[in-house]
Amino acid sequence: MLAIRMQRNGRSHYPTYRIVVQESQRHPLSGRIVALVGNYNPATKALTLDKEAVKKYLDNGAQPSSRVAFILKKNGVKLPKWYKEPAVQNAKAKHADKLRKNQPKEEAPAAEDASAEEAPVETQAE
Numbered sequence: 001m002l003a004i005r006m007q008r009n010g011r012s013h014y015p016t017y018r019i020v021v022q023e024s025q026r027h028p029l030s031g032r033i034v035a036l037v038g039n040y041n042p043a044t045k046a047l048t049l050d051k052e053a054v055k056k057y058l059d060n061g062a063q064p065s066s067r068v069a070f071i072l073k074k075n076g077v078k079l080p081k082w083y084k085e086p087a088v089q090n091a092k093a094k095h096a097d098k099l100r101k102n103q104p105k106e107e108a109p110a111a112e113d114a115s116a117e118e119a120p121v122e123t124q125a126e
Contacts, residue, residue, distance in 0.1 A: 001025075002034060002062040004054065016041045019049065019068060021057050040071065051077055 003024040010016035019038035026032055035057070038049035054072065058064070058080055064072060066086045069079060096102055 002057060002060075004037070004057060004062050004064040004068050006040065006065065006068060007033070014043065016043075019054075019071075021053075021062055024063065047071065047075065049075060049077075051075075 001024045002021055004019065004021050005028055006017040007020045007022075007028050008015050008017055017040045018036055019040060020028075020033040021035040021037060022028065022030075022033045035053060037053045037057070038047065040047050049072075054077055058077075064079070064083065069083065069085070073079060093099060
């Protein structure tokens with residue numbers, strides 16, 4: 001089975017990626033690829049993509065990784081009907097009751113002080 005995935009290259013702290021078609025059992029860094037179909041630079045968001053080659057491999061059953069599928073979809077490549085998008089995972093707080101937004105709101109003592117200040121003050125008449 002073939003996979004369309006990103007293969008990291010570039011220097012340290014400045015990655016660039018090749019978009020390659022590779023056997024899914026192989027490690028992405030093994031170097032053994034079937035075809036090179038594009039390049040992606042996340043720092044500049046520059047993308048070069050051979051859309052015809054990608055379409056050919058998708059039609060023949062190559063499975064895109066989730067990140068590659070996102071990039072392909074964003075650049076107008078239609079994904080096959082059999083492709084399932086990964087489920088969105090929602091993170092839950094472990095102790096939600098301890099969060100500040102979930103604490104009961106304190107009554108503001110400033111409201112009591114404000115009512116005392118509004119009371120008329122008697123002045124002494126001479």
